[in-house]
Amino acid sequence: MTGRMSSPSASLDYEQAGELKIGQVGIANLRVRTLDVTQLVREMRERVERAPKLFGRAAVIVDFGGLSRTPDPDTAQALIDGLRQAGVLPVALAYGTREIEQLAEQLGLPLLAKFRAQYEPVGASAGSGAAGGAVGGASAPTSTATADAPARQAVAAKAAPAQAAQIKAAPASKPGLVQKTPVRSGQQLYADNRDLTVLSTVGAGAEVIADGSIHVYGPLRGRALAGAQGNTDARIFCREFHAELVAIAGHYKVIEEVPKELRGKAVQIWLDQEELKIAALD
Structure with missing residues (x-):
């Protein structure tokens, strides 16, 4: 189970209306998949009740890009108000379409386009809709896409050699960042690219973030977020696992979801088909 929280007394026997992903600096991105205000608020309240130290009064960005239609202002406002009552603080909308921009103005909330981009698949266009799995706005009509397909294929064929040359010429990623001293409570460390x-x-209350993988040779008690820009191949390794929260490409687990037999052990954490896996290191 990754990014899906439930009441301790109830099993997940229904499809989640909202998919919660954890981004940098502790900001959560709530991608609305089903516009059911009651269910969305209930799910968020359960998250807060289960992990109040992590989600209580947490900043949340609301993302309507997965819906086929932009919500009307009254429904969107009801969701914003409900999320506040559930214990989190909606601070912005994720940028998607012109309609989303207008909705943000009506709600008095800012747009955060850069945050949204961290969760889009590599190669996805800004116009991809829910059917394409991206966070962006509604997709183009099928008839237009079909009619333009031969032209797009011809352009892609001509551009392929140039794209290949660009890939070969792309600069190598930066050397890994090595932190020799403890990361203490309240501190944040970010390895860019x-x-x-x-x-x-x-330490507890500390946060380590990397666009690549994370290796911790001491106890991991705070939060570790690998693949921060969407790299699903990133992993987390630690010698002694007590993490409050771990995430890869936004898919997360909190300590309450980790089997007790893995706590305090040397573990590795990876993403397998959008499910976060944790296993002991041999």
């Missing part, structure tokens, strides 16, 4: 290696402890 590279892996992160911590030779000491990541």
Whole structure:
């Protein structure tokens, strides 16, 4: 189970109306998949009740890009108000379409396009809709896409050699960032476009983030977020696992979801078909 929270007394026997992903600096992105205000508010309240230290009064960006239609202002406002009552703080909308921009103005909320881009698949266009799995606005009509397909294929064939040359000429990623001293409570460490290696402890309340993988050679007690820009191949390795939260490409688990037999152990964490896996290291 990844990014899906339920009441401790109830099993997940229904499709989640909202998919929650954890981004940088502790901001959560709530991608609305089903516009059911009651269910969305209930799910968020359950998340807060289950992990109040992580989600209580957490900043949340609301993303309507997965819907076929932009909500009307009254429905969107009801959701914003409900999320506040559930214990989180909606701070912005994720940028998607012109209609989303107008909705943000009506709600008095800002747009955060850069945050949204972190969760789009590589190669996805800004106009991709829910059918394409992207966060963006509604997709183009099928008839137009079909009519333009031969032309797009011809352009792609001509551009392929140039694209290949660009890929070969692309600069290598930065060397990994090595942190020799402890990352203490309240501190945040970010490895931009590279892996992160911590030779000491990541304390409770601390946060380590990397666009690549994360290696912790001491106890991991805070939060570790790998693949921050959407790299699903990133992994987390630690020698002693006590993490409050771990995430890869936005898919997360909190400590309450981790089997007790893995706590305090050396583990590796990876993403397998959008499901976060945790296993002991041999």
